[in-house]
Amino acid sequence: MIPAAFEYRRVHTVEDAVAQLGELGDDAKLLAGGHSLLPLMRLRLATPAVVVDIGRVEGLSYVRDEGDQVAIGALTRHRDVEISPVLREMVPLLAHAASQVGDPQVRHRGTIGGSLAHGDPASDLPAVVLALGGTLVAQGPGGRREIPAGEFFTGFLETALEPGEVLVEVRVPASPGGWSFQKFNRRAQDWAIVGVAAVRRNGSSGVALVNMGSTPVRARATEEALASGASVADAAALAAEGLDPPADLNASPEFRAHLARVLVRRALEEAGG
Amino acid sequence: MSILGQRVLRTEDPKFLTSGASYVADLDLPGALSVAYVRSPVAHALVRSVDLDAARRAPGVVAVFAGADVDAGPMPAEAPGAPAAMRRPLLARERVRFVGEPVAAVVATSRAAAVDAAEAVVVDYEPLPAVVEPEAALAGEDLLFPEAGTNLVVEMDFGRTDAFFDGCEVVVRQRIVNQRVAPCPLEVRAAAARVQADGRVTYWVSTQAPHSARDTVAACLGLDKAEVHVVTPDVGGGFGAKIGSYPEEVFVAWLARRLGRPVRWVETRSESMLGLGHGRAQVQEVEVGGRRDGTILAYRLDVVQDAGAYPSVGALLPFFTRMMATGVYRIERAEFRSRTVVTNTTPVVAYRGAGRPEATAAIERAVDLFAAELGLDPAEVRRRNLVPPDAFPYTTPTGTVYDSGDYRRDLDLALERAGYAALRAEQAARRAEGATRQLGIGLSTYVEVTNGLPGGEWGSVEVLPSGRATVLAGTSPHGQGHATAFAMLAADATGLAIEDIDVRTGDTDLVPRGGGTMGSRSLQTGGIAVRQAAETLVEQARRLAAELLEAAPDDVVHDASTGSFSVAGSPTTARSWAELAAAAAERADWGRLQAEADFTPPGPTFPFGAHVVVVEVDTETGQVQLRRVVAVDDAGALLNPLLAEGQVHGGIAQGVAQALLEEVRYDAEGNPLTANLADYPFVSATELPSFELSHTETPTPRNPLGVKGIGESGTIGATPAVQNAVVDALAHLGVRHLDMPARPERIWEAVRASSGTTSR
């Protein structure tokens, strides 16, 4: 399809981006890798009057070892997350999950910031950052602030970012221990029908789910059961507890709940300990 | 050594692999206007009013038309026997019958302007109940064409025998849905038109059949055929869906005449998913009866064919399904009935196989069901019932006459290549240990018909004084490799080099007549015509050489390895093709060195083969992994194995896609749910293993080269093998049938229903 007419503006600094958003309000949309925004525009499901391209903002694409955590610039492409030696060693779950996003074209264009800011429950990286207990850094007119991943995803395609804020960085704790990423789909290039990100760290477990609700979600019942000593099988059986999975062409809510239970069990078995 | 049978590289590929190919969208048409169609958002409704005013005032808009403004059409009847009231208008008028049906057309100076203005057209719809399921259409409560008084398009019913299953110890029945799929050629539909100074219309279109496109435009616009010049540039795939013409294309020619300016339409993928015809769409009842030893005695197939909103080629698919109903098996009694109905969905057309994959899927599932009921190995049941090699020509109970075959040899070869016994042993071991991932082994032994409708082709070869030759053919390639294949045929007969031969097709001014490319017919019709034209040309050249060399024609020797003519015994006198062409040009009684031929074969040909497919099914999640595809195909003599393998590759991929992934879906109101490639799971390379291909060559007596067609064997042979493999993986759990595609949830439900457990 052909998108509705729009104005294109390119900015070179985060400050400029913030200023543009402040000036334009709801009329503007930030453009990073474009791999979520442009499909919506082409289907005319999104019709922003102005597209503010942050793709060439300097200094927002990096992966930095900060000791007990890793800081990732918002414009870091999925492919760069996938092959980052720092992430492969310190947060292998994230590096691996990035390698499972879409296809090579998508991974060379899409950015981690765009993936998180889009807030799609079917996307892989939000669940990974949730399971890891990451932190998101936003910059707005009043400066920078940090948002825990657990508070970031507020509704379907909605996040805690204020109008006028740009996501600039993602921080995830070093998690070199057991982990698993289970992505259930019919074709390698597809979004997950259900996905599971699991990580074991210092005896505690983080488990988050892809496409099991209107936002990326933690499997809280499973996490709590594990914390109180339940077996993997028993904890996994609670994976869909309290969740309201969506229905679509690929799966009914009932089947999604079943998949979540099976995949969480497999994930915990693979993550070990 | 003859180049026939050699793996000659495709001469067209350098062009396609770089930027040299030219599609309708690429044509340089100065001043061309763009068209955008306003499409119905509802499946079934009365059109109360169409308000074009706002669109007319939009920037860049040149003209806007609704159905009432159009003094052309309807589309010619494509389905003999269909009620006249069901013919399709170019733009809908009083009623819309499927989501995506064009209601108005906006012509503007740019595509973007046309698309924007199309949103300003206001149509007032009064919704009617939508008829979505073919079986509901049959019930006839709501009619798409009240004037016709029925939703039934055509019926083929040869009656039922009460004693049909007499003597059968076992009778198995199954309802099978051969689901609707979308052909998805990479190049979507496109057409352009310009009125020339002499008043003729030049019409560029992405089609498989240029001459019938010409005839359709002429018929709809009330023109003489000679007033329409069709040019088919490169075509990026069709798969059957570009055999017929579409209203959106024909209307472009109407617009060019009406507006006096060149006009072009190129659709988007989203439009293509709604407007390009769909394929398959049959609901089948199969019944198979026989003896406990595995002998099949009686087979009955009852088909309800969904034609979509307007009967097109799709209405005729059951004709081919009936032709091939009993497949490779010698079955004493067969009964067939089909009823084609209209529904409020995208019209159904031919799709790679067109009625034959449906026949093969039905009988191959039936044979497996029969074997499972008896507890016999499906390979053994097949062997017991195959038509033997000495039975050809073999007349089936539905009256089809198969030309040649050795079905048993291909089955045995496929089983051997697959390592069938070892696979069964591995399967038994996994079953015994209760493995989560079970192994499924699926067989399909198939026979199909190529060039299934009677008809021939025209071909011509001309050598120019430059030494280059031009081959013309009435067939119209869109990926098959005719430029290579036809050049090979001409080169082999004449001794010219392949590089010196240009193959041209798709231009109705250059090519006087042609059927086009469909039904795997091109080599056995167009190829033979080219071959015969080349042979005639050699004889003409011999006569001319005899004149020049002052010898008797019988004494002139044609050396097909060098492409020269000389007097027997004195090779130094040789004349080249270029010299002969130059001499012809100088002589008034010759003028050109050119010959042509029409070839009409005495009947269709029947390729066959056997496919063995191995899948792994995750019994917890319902995930299917395709492990192996072992295919043995026999398409008669092979002209170029590389081209044949290319056809088999693509066909298997699409067959796998139907079995595992693809399905066009609608909701109860007829809203399409799979209208883009995010929702419609088009198969990709990552889902496919390397295919293990073999060929046998059983020539047909129906043409001089002994060649059959290979374009559709993949979708015919592979699809049921994959489906059978999925069912086979779950057979020990009590699953006896699963409709395609093998969606994980469908498998999970079947496992759950069979084992009585809810979740593990």
Ligand SMILES: Cc1cc2nc3c(=O)[nH]c(=O)nc-3n(C[C@H](O)[C@H](O)[C@H](O)COP(=O)(O)OP(=O)(O)OC[C@H]3O[C@@H](n4cnc5c(N)ncnc54)[C@H](O)[C@@H]3O)c2cc1C
């Ligand atoms: C064919 C295809 C397959 C895909 N498959 C998958 C898959 O399997 N798994 C998966 O997870 N994803 C998948 N994706 C989505 C892909 O990962 C996207 O790239 C990603 O979700 C968005 O990142 P982006 O940089 O492209 O963002 P954009 O599309 O540019 O932006 C997305 C949204 O986020 C906003 N935004 C972007 N950057 C910022 C920022 N720094 N601060 C604030 N707001 C911002 C934009 O305004 C927009 O609303 C697929 C996409 C395609 C096209």
